[in-house]
Amino acid sequence: xxxxxxxxxxxxxxxxxxxxxxxxxxxxxxxxxxxxxxxxxxxxxxxxxxxxxxxxxxxxxxxxxxxxxxxxxxxxxxxxxxxxxxxxxx
Numbered sequence: 124x125x126x127x128x129x130x131x132x133x134x135x136x137x138x139x140x141x142x143x144x145x146x147x148x149x150x151x152x153x154x155x156x157x158x159x160x161x162x163x164x165x166x167x168x169x170x171x172x173x174x175x176x177x178x179x180x181x182x183x184x185x186x187x188x189x190x191x192x193x194x195x196x197x198x199x200x201x202x203x204x205x206x207x208x209x210x211x212x213x
Contacts (some may be wrong), residue, residue: 134181145181
């Protein structure tokens, strides 16, 4: 990542209850996270293609917004979050 750009946020995917929820969150926190979309967990748990489509759709939504707002399409990196940040099955 160049010095010109920095991480403005992240897409957080959490398994909560029977749903897989996507949020836009600031780096390092879920406080104030904005919901982006949800899908029933049963629809993606044994369907890697559908899981990938959902992830790509959430990524595209954020990238489209950022590109419209800042005239730059962001790059996205996938990484594992620390265990303490993972959503439970609440």
